[in-house]
């Protein structure tokens with residue numbers, strides 16, 4: 227088991243758990259982060275910047291701290 | 302009156318549809334968070350007059366950011382006869398959750414699957430007929446941007462309106478606005494049965510562009526190069542237009558207005574021509590540049606590049622307690638600070654919102670740009686001009702960064718940064734023209750409100766009492782200049798400029814108008830006169846002060862209403878004034894010490 231924040235560009239994974247307080251959890255799920263969903267890492271910005279993730283038909287950028295709340299199983 | 306609301310996630314085309322149905326011009330942009338307040342228009346639907354309401358986007362009905370609260374509050378307080386739910390067809394796999402939430406509220410609804418054009422390109426097919434049966438509401442695919450499918454959608458909406466259902470019950474809704482977990486499963490089932498999404502989407506233009514624009518090392522340099530090129534474009538095209546317009550306005554005066562006022566008393570012709578006409582004409586000559594500026598701005602907003610800028614800059618912004626969205630607001634502030642301040646509503650943490658609002662007023666808005674173009678043209682050569690202007694933009698960023706760094710300790714926050722990257726899009730000519738026209742209107746409104754009153758006041762202050770020479774120390778304006786001399790002399794700002802600065806507090810457009818009135822000249826003659834009155838060091842000091850000292854009354858009013866705190870507003874004013882003086886002082890005194 228890994229966190230989304232640990233993945234590298236090009237990797238694919240399935241979301242296994244999301245640990246966030248309620249309001250963040252809602253936002254994440256509205257943007258498509260739901261348990262069981264596949265995702266892939268498109269790129270990472272320089273200087274420890276945000277992560278660019280593709281979930282189904284949606285592209286999302288998020289910071290590492292927030293990505294660390296999402297547990298994934300790599301494919 | 303019937304009430305119809307447009308509801309959907311951010312960036313799904315609600316405002317585009319609103320504009321199309323009502324003929325209004327709500328602001329559209331390819332950035333989640335362009336609409337942060339309610340906007341309404343009266344429309345005719347099935348023989349009823351109905352009120353159409355464009356709501357801010359919401360990710361779900363349980364959201365807690367200020368813009369989402371606007372929607373919850375609206376639904377919990379106003380009965381509605383129909384909601385038109387909009388979603389992005391290409392993202393139906395996740396956006397359907399909002400539809401199901403709204404359905405639970407038992408609001409009379411139609412579902413419009415927008416951006417059918419893009420879905421078609423990516424190869425996503427939706428069986429609307431079967432989805433309609435499963436959802437028990439009319440479902441149709443439309444394209445708000447190009448107008449496809451709209452008549453059918455409006456027909457369905459009219460039908461519901463004509464059935465005269467009871468309007469929604471706000472109280473019941475406010476109770477129902479609670480959590481629901483079933484939605485997830487329901488949504489999966491619906492997608493599986495009624496939607497086909499190919500494994501790899503067939504349109505990858507956006508991916509290809511992103512490979513370059515979001516490149517690890519090229520991304521940021523490309524951003525700055527693009528900005529420089531855009532501004533260069535605006536000036537190479539806009540400056541001749543401005544010069545032409547100024548020439549024409551001057552011709553109008555010498556050929557038509559001067560003879561017309563030849564027989565009227567001197568004070569009247571002075572007020573009308575040297576006062577109002579010179580002042581307003583000098584400002585009006587900037588309209589072409591401003592329109593051009595906003596055309597470019599609207600293309601940038603609509604392209605989807607702003608979210609990319611947020612991606613590129615977030616790491617740097619994080620060091621200042623802000624995030625990538627804050628950077629986008631700074632860029633929007635280049636147009637006008639007011640909508641940029643309102644745009645901070647997408648932030649949920651109050652400290653981060655306040656910190657962002659504290660930096661936005663330093664963003665070099667288009668009104669300040671007019672002052673700078675004017676002064677630069679008067680005191681610098683054509684070769685120096687772009688460099689000076691670039692330096693002022695750099696200074697604008699620098700003051701924002703310094704402010705954030707200094708104040709981030711006071712506004713600590715742990716706001717999550719999660720943002721959607723929309724595909725690249727291009728505005729239609731219609732959207733561009735609409736936006737350009739919008740800005741001309743905005744200018745005319747400001748012109749009639751502030752500028753005329755401002756220049757008239759300046760004229761009186763520089764011409765009374767009438768027994769002394771105009772604009773001399775003896776006039777009211779001169780006396781005010783003497784009053785402020787102890788503060789403004791050390792930064793090289795003379796009496797004439799001081800008066801312009803004081804009026805610039807109300808709106809920056811008045812500054813150039815005021816200078817025209819103070820010197821009693823217009824166009825080239827005014828520029829030549831200014832060049833003999835002040836040197837480049839004074840001009841630079843004046844521009845630095847103008848950039849930093851406070852944007853305008855509208856911005857201050859917005860700061861107060863958005864922060865709901867007078868103390869915060871005063872903090873912002875005091876900090877801007879203080880910083881402006883320090884920066885100008887350091888610049889002016891060191892330049893003089895170095896012998897310039």
Ligand SMILES: Nc1nc2c(ncn2[C@@H]2O[C@H](COP(=O)(O)OP(=O)(O)O)[C@@H](O)[C@H]2O)c(=O)[nH]1
Nearest residue numbers: 312313314315316317329330331416444445446
């Ligand atoms: N391709 C396409 N783009 C659209 C359509 N409707 C809206 N857009 C674009 O989507 C973006 C968001 O539109 P906007 O109306 O501001 O969305 P809102 O946030 O829901 O109000 C803009 O760039 C629009 O030009 C459509 O039917 N097709």
Ligand SMILES: [Mg+2]
Nearest residue numbers: 315316335336
């Ligand atoms: Mg909108």
